[in-house]
Structures are given as structure tokens and as C-alpha cells.
Amino acid sequence: MGLHGKLVAAIEFKAGGDVFHELFKHKPEHLSKASPIRVQGCDLIQGQFGQVGAIICWRYTHEGKEKKAKQVIRVMDEEKKLIEYEMLEGSDLLQLYKTFDITIHVETKGNIDLVTWTLEYEMCNDDVEHPMSMLSYFIDITKDIEDHHFGKP
Template sequence: MALTAGKLEIETEIKAPADEFFKIFRSQAHHLPNICSDKIHKIEVHEGDWETQGSVKHWSYTIVLRRLESIDEENRSITFKVLDGELLNDYKSYKFTTQAIPKGEACLVKWTAEYEKASEDGSDPHGYLELAVNITKDIESLLLNA
């Protein structure tokens, strides 16, 4: 029997400060379509606001509705849970976390995907983690050129 649930992690080091990277996802997610328009087309608040835990935002790239599950200011970590969208065609549940870990004047960005596949023969979400790394690099470019 194939594994139907799992957890994958990927890390990438960037030259931007951890606090600045964390702030993009913490309170400035509405800027992401400007930062990486080829990957994220639009983000709209569906319920709540831009910063409050539990707020629901509609991200347009592979149409996804997700809830801001938790914010950990001390560890610069944010967890999102996918509520609706194309991603749930392949997964019964999908949650991802981004964490910005200070490393001198730079930081290590860690992305974690926790998921349950809709079927045993479904693929692992490696492509979504690669997308997260590409978004991370776009944010790094913005922060270094600001």
C-alpha cells in the first residue's frame, strides 16, 4: 500500500534579513502579485483581514483558497491550510508552513508541506515546494533592491 499522507521540507538560503522576509507573509502578502506576478496573479481577502490569524485569502495562481492557520512571531513562522481550489483535486488536505530563520545578516527559509493524497497513486508535492523556492527568490530580489 502506498503512502497517502506525508510531510516534505525544503530549505533555501537567501541574503535578505529573516524579519523582512517574514514580514512579507505576515502582513504584506498583498504585494506578492507585484513581486512574482508570473507565479501569483492576485490575492484577495475572503474573510478577516491581511494580518489576523484565521483570515481567509483567495490566492490566484492555481486557484486556491487558504486560511492563515497560525502565526509564530518569535520563530518567524506562518502556517496556511488550503480550503478549496485545484490543489484539492490531488490532495484531501494540504497545509504548508514557511519559516525565516536568521543566519547572520541573511536567512534560511524553510518551507514545509503536510498533505494527505486524494488517492494512493497521487504524486508528492515536490513541484509546489519548488514553486515556493522560486517565490522565495523573487522576494529576496525585491528585498535586496529596496
Template sequence: MLPGFGCELHEGEWGAVGSILKWNWLVDGEPQHTKELIEFADENNKSITFRVLEGEIIQIYKRIAANVRADQNGENCLVTWTVEYEKINEDVPDPDSIIDFAYNLTKDIKTHHLK
């Protein structure tokens, strides 16, 4: 598990559209907290979209959402993350730390499933 990372169900059911998750994670060594709404889930296509509702990150982005999709081809699996965001102003950096988090989370999941 990634250090400083945690996710819990706040409202609804795991994986269900309309459910809200609480996430705790580290960004550049600083603790971050978010509440995210599951906007879209498609079990057949192994795709889910989260939209951030609350947290430190909302202070610099008007809107931020992430979609993760897993495509399997035999024993191989390709995971694609798409992050859509709107900055509050042009001085706000791109969300590189979120991309790094998604990459590390994907690696952690892979390691867990290969045990």
C-alpha cells in the same frame, strides 16, 4: 513578481490566525486558485501555517497545508518550508509544483527585500 501570481485578503486581517487568503498562481503553466486559512502565526518566531480550503489542488489531495519559517542569524536568513499533505490515492503525484512555487516565491521575496 512571479507571473500569474496574486494574493488578496478574503476575510479577516493580514497575518491573523483565522483569516482567509485567496491565491492565484500558475502550476505547470496552468492557472490555479486557492482559498487558504491561516491556521497558525507566530510573529516572534517568524512562522506561519496555511491550510488549503478550496481550489483545484483539493481535487487531488485530501489535506494540504504549508508552514513557512524564517530564521535570522545576523545578516543571513534561512527560510524553511514544510508541506504536509494527504493524497486522495496512491496514483496522485507528490506536490512538487508546490515546492517549486515556494522556492520561486522565496527567491522573489529575497529579490524584493535586497533592492
């Protein structure tokens, strides 16, 4: 029997939540410009960027290793600025986890925009660790995008 888990991180994003949401919705291939050390590319396999059912393939570096991951956009909620991805194949994630879903949600509280990353997964067995390094990876990407938007090195 697998073990279900959920990790959540909310990060203040000073460059504006709309900027972040639009990047992931319409121009995910541009992430390699904002975070070239972590993201090398995003290829559209089927459908259209920003549409439910679109299948994309990410090329990225995690823990010093080049990886690929194919995902489908399962939910796109423009009003809530929410995108939910389901992992289909690739990467080493599906060797460790039976399911692996990633949700990105941008919300504004007061004058503060928060980017919330939610990882939901089912581990293949009790020996598998929770994907803390993946959550940290997404936090780092968020910071990279903010720095890129403000022109920081």
C-alpha cells in the same frame, strides 16, 4: 486509505528574514509585484492579514496554468516568524490531496536567514504524486522576492 507526506525546503534568504516574514504577514497582496509571473494577487476574504482565522484567496500561475486557492491562516507565531496555512478550496490541489497545509518559517542561524517551506499533505490515493513541483514553485517565489528586494531583473 490516503498516504501522508511532508516535504521541506530551507533556502538562504539574503534580503533579511524580517523582510520575508513581514511581506507574508502584513502585505501578501504585494507578492504580485515581487513575483508577477507566479503570483497574480492575494485577496482578503475574511478577517485581517496576519491574523489567525483570516481567509485569503491566492491567484497564481503554476505549471503554466492560472489557478486559485483559498486558505485560512491557522497559526501565526510572531516570535518564531512562522505562518501556517490550511488549504480550504480551489486549485487542483484538493482534487489530489485530502489535506494540504503550507508552513513558512524564517529562522536565523549565525548570520544566515533561512526561509523554510513545509508542505504537509494527505494524498487521495496511491496514484497521486508528491507535490515536488509545488515545493519548487515556493523556492522560486523565495528567490523572486530576494531578487525584487535587491532590484535584480
